[in-house]
Amino acid sequence: MSKFLDKRLQETDAYTPGEQPRDIQYIKLNTNESPYPPAPRVLKAVSAEDIANLRLYSDPTCKVLKEKLAGLYGVKPQNVFVSNGSDDILNFAFLAFGRENGAVFPDITYGFYSVFAQLHGVEYTEIPLKEDFTVDYKDYLGINKFIAIANPNAPTGLSLPLWQIEEIVKSNPENVVLIDEAYVDFGGESCYRLTEKYDNLLVVRTFSKSRCLAGGRLGYAFGCKELIEDIEKIKYSTNPYNINRLTLTLGEATVDNDSYYQQKCSEIIQTRKAVKESLENEGFTVLNSDTNFLFAKSDDISGETLYLELKKRGILVRHFGNERIKDFNRITIGTPQEMDCFIKAVKEILSGGKQ
Numbered sequence: 598m599s600k601f602l603d604k605r606l607q608e609t610d611a612y613t614p615g616e617q618p619r620d621i622q623y624i625k626l627n628t629n630e631s632p633y634p635p636a637p638r639v640l641k642a643v644s645a646e647d648i649a650n651l652r653l654y655s656d657p658t659c660k661v662l663k664e665k666l667a668g669l670y671g672v673k674p675q676n677v678f679v680s681n682g683s684d685d686i687l688n689f690a691f692l693a694f695g696r697e698n699g700a701v702f703p704d705i706t707y708g709f710y711s712v713f714a715q716l717h718g719v720e721y722t723e724i725p726l727k728e729d730f731t732v733d734y735k736d737y738l739g740i741n742k743f744i745a746i747a748n749p750n751a752p753t754g755l756s757l758p759l760w761q762i763e764e765i766v767k768s769n770p771e772n773v774v775l776i777d778e779a780y781v782d783f784g785g786e787s788c789y790r791l792t793e794k795y796d797n798l799l800v801v802r803t804f805s806k807s808r809c810l811a812g813g814r815l816g817y818a819f820g821c822k823e824l825i826e827d828i829e830k831i832k833y834s835t836n837p838y839n840i841n842r843l844t845l846t847l848g849e850a851t852v853d854n855d856s857y858y859q860q861k862c863s864e865i866i867q868t869r870k871a872v873k874e875s876l877e878n879e880g881f882t883v884l885n886s887d888t889n890f891l892f893a894k895s896d897d898i899s900g901e902t903l904y905l906e907l908k909k910r911g912i913l914v915r916h917f918g919n920e921r922i923k924d925f926n927r928i929t930i931g932t933p934q935e936m937d938c939f940i941k942a943v944k945e946i947l948s949g950g951k952q
């Protein structure tokens with residue numbers, strides 16, 4: 598760190614992404630990517646001409662993509678925001694809506710919320726999840742601060758019912774409530790329709806998980822026209838071309854091929870059910886999941902040891918050092934074949950077998 602770095606940045610703990618090692622070909626069950634490629638027609642969506650057109654800037658209004666998303670979800674384009682990954686949108690939202698009254702979010706949740714709060718000098722409070730790792734919606738009623746809740750939550754995989762989200766939104770009319778629906782396509786109940794009724798609700802989504810496009814960097818959000826204008830203003834004050842031409846094209850084709858992704862989500866849900874059962878048969882405690890991952894612990898092996906033993910066998914899962922969840926690992930749902938390898942490795946490790 599140089600002596601020139603701004604004080605606030607000196608004090609910000611940057612987000613730690615899941616590891617992306619390149620030494621061997623791992624079975625990657627650590628960053629909740631899709632194990633499936635994008636739809637066949639998306640694979641063919643980018644032509645040599647599109648690459649030649651990279652000499653031109655991308656459309657800063659993202660008109661076509663917004664119209665397609667609006668069509669798919671039955672809202673107006675003016676109620677849709679798109680950006681370079683949903684992390685970008687979370688960043689904008691903390692900057693736009695957090696400073697005035699401060700922010701709250703759960704103690705166990707997506708690690709980026711506290712990073713963005715620190716980055717923008719937003720005072721924040723972390724509200725502990727209940728003993729069973731659920732969010733107690735009553736903790737957020739009338740709290741009068743900017744609220745960020747991942748629903749379903751990560752890394753727990755648990756979700757709140759729609760009516761509880763509505764209670765939170767309704768009881769905080771003077772503050773923005775951000776609901777991060779990164780995983781909603783895997784079984785949660787979306788609240789995006791409530792954006793028509795409440796002017797303080799921002800619903801953030803991503804193409805990274807259910808849309809098989811993590812490397813393309815594309816996120817979107819729903820909100821009332823004014824909220825969307827607010828975050829557009831930040832985008833236009835930082836980087837109006839923040840979605841590149843190729844990703845815009847791929848995103849448009851993705852929306853056009855929605856049924857493929859619905860099919861892949863249901864396959865992942867099926868695999869998740871089978872893996873949960875297998876882990877429970879091995880004595881694991883596995884939280885319910887409305888996501889493309891499972892959060893699991895065993896009384897027979899520490900979370901960290903299991904993580905390390907799996908890594909030795911070429912399988913990556915995500916372990917968090919945080920005291921409250923250090924016994925757990927977060928396991929992304931891969932293909933059925935990958936999950937067979939995973940379960941086989943778990944059995945071998947638990948029986949003390951050799952790698």
Ligand SMILES: *Cc1c(COP(=O)(O)O)cnc(C)c1O
Pocket residue numbers: 629681682683684685707747751777779802803804805811814815816
């Ligand atoms: C993965 C994830 C994101 C970030 O998604 P990108 O669109 O890839 O930036 C946001 N929120 C949660 C809860 C996530 O798990």
